[in-house]
Amino acid sequence: MVSELLIIIFIASPLFALLIYLLKVNNKVKLDSNRYMFFKVRDDLIMLVAEGYLKENEFLFQTYYGMTNRIINNTHHFTFKSIVQSLTKIDEIMEKDSDFDRMEKELKEKDQEVKKVILGFYETFLIVLYRNSFIIRFTAKCIFPFVATIVLLNRIANVISNNFHNRYIEGTKIAWRSRNNMNHIMTLSPSS
Known part of the structure; x- marks a missing residue:
């Protein structure tokens, strides 16, 4: 018994x-x-x-180049938790809200090539x-996927329910018309 345990430990350790x-x-x-x-x-x-699309001293280049370097240096700490912590200290990262506005304004004025690289930054x-x-x-x-499945099933149920409801209403209208037609026919027929 002990020897079997030692063999298992001997095999499992490596x-x-x-x-x-x-x-x-x-x-x-x-x-x-x-x-x-x-x-x-x-x-x-x-x-x-x-290629001349950006200048090295431009705010847009400096901002994204700096962010990219900081991320490269801290990739091992790059998690959801660290992002949330960084966002709570966003004032230290961006001095003013106007920095965001400035980045957005400068980006709108740039060529498609610049926009593609900035989009690549966010995708990465x-x-x-x-x-x-x-x-x-x-x-x-x-x-x-669970939530998406629930939403999809709910939509399917609504479609089926609405479809059933519409058919029920349509059937009721047809039945009501038939009944009225029968009543009309009965009033026209001679009584015996």
């Missing part, structure tokens, strides 16, 4: 160590993958400057946030 190693490697690969996505966004921003942001956040993945995979 397997457990291998599992931990693979999880660590997986996390590093995921982290590197997330970083490379933001490296591409940063490279695209630099290409916009090189959401992809990495999805990958790093259990809460968002759980919501997207479990809760959202």
Whole structure:
């Protein structure tokens, strides 16, 4: 009995160590993958400057380039919780609400190429946030389909109910007309 337990422990220990190693490697690969996505966004921003679509000292370039670098440096902390915490300190990130307005105004005036890169920033942001956040993945995979199914079933039930109700009303109207026609016919027929 004890020898069997020792054999199980002897076999399970390397397997457990291998599992931990693979999880660590997986996390590093995921982290590197997330970083490379933001490296591409940063490279695209630099290409916009090189091609003359943006200037290096422009507010729009400085803002997105700075955000991209901060995210690259903190990718391992990039989760839903960290985003919520950052949003509670948004005053430190953006000095005034006018900064948001300024970014929006400058972006509207830019070429499609600039808008495409900025959209790529937000797409990458959401992809990495999805990958790093259990809460968002759980919501997207479990809760959202459940809610969507309930909404869909509710709509189907409403359509069926309305369809049944309309047919019932139509049938009642036909029956009422038939009854009135029968009453009219009965009054016209000679009584015996």
